Amino acid sequence: MPVRDTFGLVPPWAEVGLYVLFAPFAVVFVVGLWRRLSWAGLRRIVTHSSGGIAAAIGRFGRFGLLQRRVAQRPRGWPHLGIFLGFLVLLAATTIVAIDWDITRPLGFRVLIGQRYLFFESFADAFGVVFVVGLLAALIWRLVRLRSTGPDQRRIQYQFLVLICGLLYLGLTGFVLEALRFIIHPVTWAGWSFVGVRLASLLSSAGVGPIAQTTYEALWWTHAFVAFSLIASLPYTTFLHSVAAPLNLMAQPGRPQKELSTPFDLRQLMETGEFDVKVGATSLSDLDSGLRFALQACTNCGRCDEVCPAMAMGTALSPRRLVQALRARLLAGLTSEDVLARNVVKHADLWACTTCAACVEACPVFIRPVDYIIPFRRQLVAGQQIDKRQTEFLANLSRSSNAYGLPAEQRNQLAAELRSAAGSSDE
Template identity: 30%
Template sequence: MPVRETFWNIPFEIQIGFYAASVIATLIFAWGVKLSFDLYAKGPKKRQGGNFATRFKTLWQDIFLQRRILKRPAGILHAAIFFTFVLLFIGTALATLDWDLAKPLGLRLLAGKTYLIYKVVLEIAGVTAIAAVGLSLVRRFGLMTKRDKKPGIFCLMVFLLFILISGFFLEALRVAALNPDWAYLTPVGLFIADTLLDGLSLDALSTLHVWTWLIHGVAGLVCVALIPFTFLEHVYKVPVSVFWRRLTAKGFLEIIPDMEEAEAFGLSKVSQMTDTQRIMVSACTGCARCTDVCPALAAGAPLDPRRLVEGLKNALASGEDTNLEAFVSREALKTCSTCGACYQACPARIDIPTLVVELRRHLALEEGDFDAGVRTAIEASTSVGNPFGMAPSTRFDWAKDLDVPFAREGDFYDILFWVGCQASLDTRARDIARAMVKILRAAGVNFAVMAEERCLEDFARRAGEEYVFVTAAEENIANLKKYRFRHLLTTCPHCFNTLKNEYPALGGDFSVVHHTTFIAQMIDSGRLKLKTGVPLGTIAIHDPCYLARYNDSTGSIRKALDAIDGTRRAEVTNR
């Protein structure tokens, strides 16, 4: 009966040495992992617990099913490496259980047909792993001319190839020496035996087998021991990052507690990095998916998201007193638009925009360091309530001939229309506000605007100026609470995100709806009647970052356009 002989031809003293080496390798691995978690624990505690069902679901989808990795064609190679190494690990674990636990009890797990199936599965996994690692080497160090070619990763991948190939050579030696009936189930080993080992004596095969077994086994144990200290660290750091990610709304930024009494703001030293931030930064693999999608970098800005995170990772490894500015360029920080493309692309779910804002908070609140344009906009907004520096009395000039109602205390409105600075004061964008009023009237909606409306200061907050944002938020929330309304309607994605996701933390918990969702609802309910016979032709859709990426809202605008006869929509690629 076919059966797996784990230590065939291996002297007893070598077996004992291998077990001892296995214990040492495992202890080194455990020590390295402990060092990682000790580093996480040194930071201020911000890790959020709870929602474990959601966390485990995402872990299953992102890690075990490789969902985010497979969003790009190149992810197929990574997924192939992942799944094949999982199978090879399971195969090794089964062999250990079979030999060390089942066999002493008079049982065999890997015998008969079970063993033959085991052989076939591992044969396929091994061949696939060699192909995937080999192609990854060619892609990463041959075809990708713009990507950093790190020698350490190259050596590590070659080392993995060596372990895989030596495993097949080891199998070939067993096949050549024993000539088992099931040899046809291991075609790679059989091919090597017939072509390279044919003619060798049994003594020569046995000696070569012992040395190959030693080299293969030691190489495998070295690989295990090196995991926490090399690029392979991502096999446990990425799952930890995915599991402990923030589960708050993606567009949410935490309020600085006791801001008026705080002595330091944001991030300037490693010691200020929270446990969650350390977990995220440590999980970076340098895959550069964030870099590939960054619009700022594509436009020639000095920002490279991968280099930013790698800089923070290097700073984290340099000690608690390390100044982050030595590793992160402030000019790069200033050019980030916080569009969220990097976060959406990152397999480790590293929230780069939030890290950028925390770094900016230090520059803004401790050093007053802004670009000239941002400084001018903040000064104007704090002075006259809008970043354009226009007189507050002109805010509703767009509505002079529309007889737009202003909210009155005590009255109830279905919709309170938050117009926003852009639609109120930009001459090109005013048509948006005017069109929205016409739609509200066409749908027979009881609505009003708020005379006290002023800038939400979202742009200032993203630039790091938290104090200006909180001051404006407290004023806006107090004014909004004076009126009774069912929904707060916005046309600006940034206003929508701020009112929906950030104001609740300051006591402004309102029902906020974006105009695309509202219009789709009005069409569905029949309250908004569309004209027929007036086709709009082809309309290209560019999803706003703070609507699509931060709030996962992409369907309403498409649904509304599809309801218009003779209208075709075109999706904008690379957006």
Template identity: 40%
Template sequence: MTTMPFREFLMPPYAYTAMYVVFFISGSVMLYGLYRHLKGYRIGLREFLGLVSDDFGAKASRFFKFGLGQGRVLAEPSGGGMHGALFYGFLMLLAYTTLIFFQTDVLPLFTSASYLQGNFYILLEFLGDAFGMAYVVGLAIAAYRRYVKRLAKLETGWRDSLVLGMLLWIGLSGFIVEAVRFVFVPSQWAIFSPLGDAISMLLSAALRLDPFGFYQAFWWAHMLSVFALLAVTPYTNLVHVFTSGFNVAIAPVKPMGKLNTPFSLAKMAEAGTYEAPPSARRSSDFSPLQLLALDACTNCGRCQEVCPAYASGRDLSPRVVVQDLGRDMRGNEGVDVFTKGVIRETELWACTMCNACVSACPVFIDQVDYIVDYRRTLVSENRLDGKKRLFLENIARNNNPFGLPQRERQSWLVDMGVPTVKQNPGAEYLYWVGCQSSYDPRGRNVARAMVKILKAARVNFAILGNDELCTGEPVRRMGEEGRFQELALKNIESIRRAGLKKVIVHCAHCFNTFLNEYPEFGAEFQVIHHTQLISELVRSGRLRVGGLDQRVTYHDPCNLGRMNGVLDAPREVLKSAAGLELLEMRRTGLNSFCCGGGGANVWYQVPERKKIGVIRMEEAKETGANILSVACPFCITMFEDAMKTTGDTQLLVKDIAEVVSETLTE
């Protein structure tokens, strides 16, 4: 027994020399595998450093919060704790092993001092045991979820079983090596390694004859297993240990609701050359960062679990899209993904682009980007059905998806006494009415309610009238990038000529497009959602909301809540009505469920077992509310369509502006 606790090193010197030889070989095999991956992404050292340095502050913050901090992983109710135990248990064991390496092989080159002794050593032993136990327990839970509960979102093949088995063996064999060390060299400090100490008591009788021989055998078995796993990691699905961290660190920093821009129409016009837009037909056609993201996928199934298209029985799972593209990329066959069947057109058109998958992904894969790139290819090749083709033709001819005359945008509003910017050039706000509320009879009710509110609060506003065009939001999401940019440039110029810097919108889709996509094309105005403005008018006392004795539940539009974080303003407005009882659905806020109208889906039919809108309506009914309040005209369209499908008339669907308007006295 010793009075000073310290770490014993029991293997003969040649064993450590042999260990480093094996480590060098396995490390070289691992590095070569990682090099092959980087080469496949077309990312060299210079490109990698550039990607890291670009938006460095935001990327570093994201990496610490969601990479090391595991923010999205730990937030997941069913598997967050398990993954946290695995991740932090592994990091602690890695840190302890690294400290041992420095103590035995680096520090002696400079000094005879030792830090693996005394209280610091006892603390390390305790933390190593505690986190090691967490690691093993996490693996046991992972096995239970895969082989006992058989969770639908988890795909399990022989490779998964092999990797899980190796990880579990490495964890358990490490504890056995520690336990045999305590048998061979009894220590009064072993109690600070509770699991190793307990195992040593169980093994002491069996190992009495030759504990050192048993120690050497298990030490080698443990170390060779670790090095074998290290070597094969880049060649198995465990490669995500590296690639997922890289992706969190260097993925583009952009708003969730912003799609990528493959070309600039303005620059083409300036140069006088119009080139064919990029066409994605192979997995290799993606950008280097998109290729990295395909390898970063952990196949955890979180994206599939929250996908409204998958829940409705549509032919889409974002997990399958990424996994299939990843396999095709690693196969390096360079064939047409449509011809080969890697991607199906029905998958692409099933997506509502609600970004639930993007929000849920723990390693920051943007699944929507892959889908929209392939949609652009289908549009450029005119591989469209009649409804999609008619939608784009209506936009091209009449600047609105309904195909109705441009003059009808303004006429009915002028009859209400709403001034245009030409009639009221000194207006403070431009009210952007949008296509749905300019032409659709149901949508016009929202605009009427909003006009009533603006007049009641004495807001100085005007409209563009016939100069207002479709924002291009559904056009871009359908895949017609050129038409979107054309509309964006025209609208930006119209707003600039009007001289107004504040734009009110009640359409969540227009809000997201103005806020996140138009600035890239020169927009310099402030966009305000109508719920934000109404909330401010109520707070400032300019608008007095009356009473409403109703039970109301609020649906967060994806483009407003999840993508742009506007969560409080709509609820503040509803709560300002005396007598109104606000009831929340089980999926709400950032985790809200889609209405089914995004991604231009409202303009064409998608085969499905159960309408997405019906699923959401059922969740609204569970609250016991009388009114389903929304903040986007597309949500109204989808929910009222769901009511027609089911024949349900228990819930009234109303925009927040309509709810407020009904409480105002004339």
């Protein structure tokens, strides 16, 4: 009868030893995750998000599980393969643990008979998807590394280490399966179509005499790498694997129809409390949802690719802005005056056109515009603006356009600009 023998090829003490080894890694993971997420008030953020909890779950399904924005781009397919493969293999590992640690002592096996055979084939198929996606991602990042700016290098190296770690897990998983068939041949090995072929190759290479020793060594290193990746999650860019799905549920994923107001005059009149803060100088002045969203950023650069200000050669880079704020958040510098310390530069803030193209492009629903507006308001409130910016704001207030033109001339200006653009293209 086909059945999953989880600890059948390791010493009897290995089962307890594995859980003892995992304990410190689990503590590091839980403490780190608590530090990153506990302050955000995620339940309130998600339940009060656009459309409520039902819409939040829908966004999680469409943009989290199905990866709609990621899959729309050619280089998004490796990530989709990694994501789906990882989910399936994680689910498979969980089922194995339930089968061995919970149902087996109760006298019932989940992974037995035909169920187990289908399980093996399904896991092998998505294991291939996982490995292929990782190889494509590794090649892409190595090719791109030389052209990566200094501000991106650190996070790119983190991604390379993460990819290599996951690739090691994927490949050693197949090798362990192959060694299991060499040490303990079974008639149903063909259902594990990758493992059985790899077992044939390893047998031809003369691995048989050292198969048991190799299996035990790989078994422990496989576990150690897996535990290390789990423990590092809250402290590295891999944090986005938790923060991004939560942010997808919390944010609407589309530009706001109008800018938010810094205060409600009617409420001020009712309370008689006129001590209000118009803009923001630090992360602590921002809404907790905006601060939490910074942790979801993967530094992918899709916002830069669609930013018109970036295309025109201005100082603004939505990616660098978000990453600078993210670094301050993770360092615990939430009360630091980012304007005074020049973490957020004035030129960057004024270069933004608030078109929200970055919001539409971000695969994890980060909203760079929502960070820029509060800081820009602070510059206005503190009169940290030059003559040109003063005229710009006066024109907007007086004529509802940046040029101060009468309403009847705005259509004429738009036509002239379109004509000029057409001439330049020719």
